[in-house]
Amino acid sequence: MKLTHTLLLASLITGISGGVMAADYRQNPFTLAYDGAVSKNVPGEVNIHPVRYQLHGLTIAANVYTPAHYDPAKKYPTLVVAHPNGGVKEQVAGLYAQRLAELGYITITADAAYQGASGGLPRNVDKPAHRIEDIHGMADFISQYAGVDTARLGLLGICGGGGYSLVAAETDKRFKSVATVSMFNSGRVRRNGYADSLLGTIQTRLQQATAARAQEAAGGAILYAGDANLSDEQIAKLPFDLYRQGYEYYWKSHAHPNSTFKYTMSSLLDLMSFDVTDHLDLLNQPLLMIAGSKADSLYMTQDAFAKATGTQEKELFLIDGATHIETYWVPQYVDQAIQQLTQFYGKHL
Structure with missing residues (x-):
């Protein structure tokens, strides 16, 4: 089954057409699926360190990126990076983690428990409590890593990881500042449908x-939601940019065999009673929220930003012309996001 899935992804990558360039995980020894990825550890440059650690009896697979000329005897500002729903550490979370390591940060991004290369059965459980605990767990691990300055620990969440990062930072004050890119409120969408389209x-x-x-x-058998194998014609008819471009990104241009849209149907019992914004007044750290001006998910960022009333320093930055998925890989949009993150963390870490 695993081999079949891998071959399917490989064929999709090989057959890609159109304007999105493929970032082939098969060409990278760390299976990183983004352009410009580290392909080998060179002294004096950004290095990647695959690590594993235990979290509540599960083995978590993570990548730690260290900056150029890293010296474990020195102290570095450090960032925890949470990946999108359905994503893995080798995709956009890795891209942002590497780019920020290039700017002098130690960064860590881990596969969520029950997902990717991390442990946990059944596979692809997607419960908010687990995703939030994953973020606390990354902080636990990286705080013990050589060179980490725990007084300068920040948090970055992308898409669904952005929503869970907001909730994690509400109570975990090890995070001195928190930022999101294309924040996705998983509970609201699983409950109400995307753009509140399934209320009935x-x-x-x-x-x-x-x-x-x-x-x-x-x-009995585990039932899954979101496990659709759509044709190009079916994808083109999807009503939202996020879904159309999401299939392109996750199934074609930046595919990875550990990445999947599906999650256990029973996870909805937890997801549908959850909302990122329920206790956002508890978040008192500096906050930066980044989203594309053309993202059809923008309403979620705007809603959370308005409800984050406990912080005295918050900023909403819109990347002009970008959609949700384009903030994952389009160089000019990623560059703008990195520039804003650099200024933000430079001030607040």
Whole structure:
């Protein structure tokens, strides 16, 4: 099954057409799926260190990036980077982690528990409590890493990882500042539908999730949501840019065999009663939220930004012309995001 999935992704990458260039994980020894990725550790340059650690009995797979001329005897500002829903550390989270390491930060990005190369069964459980604990766990691990200045620890979350980062930072004051890129409120979308388009089916979907959990508990097959293998024609007819461009990014241009859209149907019992904005008044650290001006997910960033009333320093930056997925890889948009992050962390770490 795993081999079949890998071959499918490889064929998709090989057959890609159009304006998006492929970042082929097969050509990178660390299976990094973004342009300009580290391909070998060279003394005096940014290096990548694959690591594993334990979190509540599960093995977590992570990558630590160290800056050029890294000296473990010195102290460096450090960033925890949380990946998008369905993503893995080798995609956009790795890109941002590497770019920030190039600017002098130690960075860490880890696969969520039950996802990617991290442990946990059944596979692809996607519960908010787990994703939030993943972020606390990255902070636990990196705080013990040589050269890390725990007094200058920051947090960056991308897409779904952005929403979970906001919640993690509400209570975890080790994070001295928090930033998001294309923040996605996972609970709101799983409950209401994207752009609140499924309000009329909430109870039906809760019944489906309840039945899925009951089936799991009885030893039956694990049911999954979001596991669609769509044709190009079907993708083109999807109603939102995020979904159309998301398929292009995750299944073609930046595909990785550990990345998948699917999650256990029973996860919806937790997701649908969760909302990123429920206690945002607890967030008192400096906050930067970045989103594309043309992103159809922008409403989620704007909503969270308005409800983050506990911080005295917050900024919303819109990348002109960018959609949600384009902030993941389009060089000019990533450059703008990195510039804003550099200024923000430079001031608040």
